Amino acid sequence: MHLDHGTTYPERHSAAKTLPDGSRRALRIGLGGPVGSGKTATVAALCRALRDTYSLAVVTNDIYTREDAAFLLREAVLPPERITAVETGACPHTAIRDDISANLEAVEDLEEAVGPLDLVLVESGGDNLTATFSKGLTDAQVFVIDVAGGDDIPRKGGPGVSTADLLVINKTDLAPYVGSDLEAMARDAKKQRGELPVILQSLRTDPGVETAADWVRAQLADWAAPAARPA
Template identity: 65%
Template sequence: MGANHDDHHHAPDGHDRALRLGVGGPVGSGKTALVAALCRTLGRSLSLGVVTNDIYTTEDADFLRRAGVLDQERILAVETGCCPHTAIRDDIAANLDAVETLEHRFGPLDLVIVESGGDNLTATFSRGLADRQIFVLDVSGGDKVPRKGGPGVTTADLLVINKTDLASMVGADLGVMARDAAAVRGERPVLFTSIRQDPTAATVATWVANEVWSWPQPHHPAPAA
């Protein structure tokens, strides 16, 4: 698998396309930093594209381009002009157009990451846009946030609790967060990380690589380390 891979990916809906991963979460939780880390780590073995969402700017896309995590042409920006959840859940046309543009230009791709604009705990992606969803929280909101629930926290395929290095500074108990997240999520996985301390986001990247590896396709390469 990778940029020179010639096989098509056969999705359950009958389309040959990449796995589409939605990344959502509140403002400042570290979504863009996580996307950058995933691009750095997985871009060595997978062919990637990224779509970012901002209401009136292209700030997140510009950050990723400046960081040099992918070829700039593989990063597209959507200016939603409305609440972020609208463009990822209710009216997904602009995001679908951007995803399909990347697939047309650079396909076959292995993975397309769609980053939502900063939203609240209710934010979820339409399954017409994202096949898998990551929801990102950070500890600065306090250890009570996971037990507040909300569709983003409870239904995402993976919950990432970021900025664990700040826990002692804000009085957040990571054990409480883990307990409460498990209570509202059941068997769905939760990962704790600090992208400042681990710029590769290794545990999250491994989860994503395994999802790509298990996505229906003719050949199944070993997941990235």
């Protein structure tokens, strides 16, 4: 099942919630962030937290390899048929924001092969602070940074930090070893994001990914809720 989509997707709204047969399509959540911030580990942890309750699948993006998908397969976070990879061959921005056709096709193929699905996680290849997902590809975006990148990252801002639906400041357990000030990072993130949520997360300590998983569960609940009728 391949919907009719062209090659570029300027800031448009996400596709309709329904598939051509009238059934509801999966919620699509994109995860972006710099190289090494912990995106793939977060995807793996989310899969473990959600897989017993929801039907989900994952699309990963790498420039020339399928390393992230291979990691998820080795970790057995989902059955192999629920994990697929896109080799972008260029800057990750291209495949998640500018020409999203390969990612859309991967999502559609998963829904056709293993659907119905509740959730598809689309992981970007490692990128910089300007990385954003086209609203034609994902319904919500998570941006992952880590404390080892420097506690000035939230202060620097950028579209990923300031506009993502959820910002995850990852690897907080490393803060004492790299000299990062977590309070300053949280404060600077709040200044950049206003009311948009921020999570400080360590996948190695309690509560691990659970706070982010709760955020995803809330998105799924909103997605499944019936549309409000006009007054």
